[in-house]
Amino acid sequence: MSIGGQSDASDRKVYRLTPEGYSRMKERLDYLRDVKRREVADYIHEAKEAGDISESSAYEEAKNDQAMLEGEIAELEKRLNLSEVMTPDMHAGADGIVRIGMQVEVETDRGTKRMFKIVETFEADPKAGLISDQAPVGKALMGHREGDEVSVSTPGGVTTYYILSIRPML
Numbered sequence: 761m762s763i764g765g766q767s768d769a770s771d772r773k774v775y776r777l778t779p780e781g782y783s784r785m786k787e788r789l790d791y792l793r794d795v796k797r798r799e800v801a802d803y804i805h806e807a808k809e810a811g812d813i814s815e816s817s818a819y820e821e822a823k824n825d826q827a828m829l830e831g832e833i834a835e836l837e838k839r840l841n842l843s844e845v846m847t848p849d850m851h852a853g854a855d856g857i858v859r860i861g862m863q864v865e866v867e868t869d870r871g872t873k874r875m876f877k878i879v880e881t882f883e884a885d886p887k888a889g890l891i892s893d894q895a896p897v898g899k900a901l902m903g904h905r906e907g908d909e910v911s912v913s914t915p916g917g918v919t920t921y922y923i924l925s926i927r928p929m930l
Contacts, residue, residue, distance in 0.1 A: 775843040776860045778890075778929060781883040782845045789836040792829060800826045839882070848928050856926050858901045860893050863929045866901075866910075866921040874921075876901065877929050897921070 777785070804826060807819035846861045858864050864876045876897065877890050884892035891898040900912040904923055911920045 773842060775839055775880050776846050777843050777880060777883060778861075778877075779845050781879065782840070782843060785836060785840060785843075785882075789833065789840065792833050792836070796829055797833075800829055846929065856905050858904050858923070858926055861929055862926050864901055864926050865924040867924055869920040869922075873924070878902070 800822065804819065804822040807822045810818065858878060860878050860880060862878050864878065865873065866876065867873050875889055878893050878898050878901065879890045881892040881894050884890050884895065886895075893899065893902055896914055897912050900910045901921070901923070904910055906923050906926055908923050909920055910923065911918055
């Protein structure tokens with residue numbers, strides 16, 4: 761932390777993204793900048809043309825849409841600027857420890873095998889096996905090694921996972 765409570769560059773979080781996650785985020789940003797921003801601007805213009813903007817709910821709604829859009833654009837720009845696309849060589853020297861960017865094969869206490877890919881929260885997609893490092897299972901696996909047993913409390917009860925293998929996602 762620097763003077764005045766402002767953080768300096770060394771305090772910034774670096775987001776590690778899969779190449780696909782980075783691409784999706786960049787595509788979303790481009791769409792918002794190039795298409796959605798123009799649509800909202802046209803909607804505001806139409807609402808202004810419709811008459812008295814001080815009593816126009818359409819104008820107020822359009823301005824709210826614009827504020828939300830600009831907020832999302834700013835957030836995506838920030839994340840992309842602070843992002844690092846994962847590459848296979850990033851995991852050299854990882855010593856077989858579960859962390860973001862790793863693919864973890866586990867077996868449950870019931871004998872079911874599962875494969876989890878540990879990613880940043882905003883890239884998570886549990887149906888695709890991409891779990892956040894902050895989700896209960898991801899958080900429990902973080903920092904563990906092959907052969908470790910990890911118990912996780914989930915809505916369905918406590919599940920114990922035995923870590924079979926850990927390797928880079930890429």
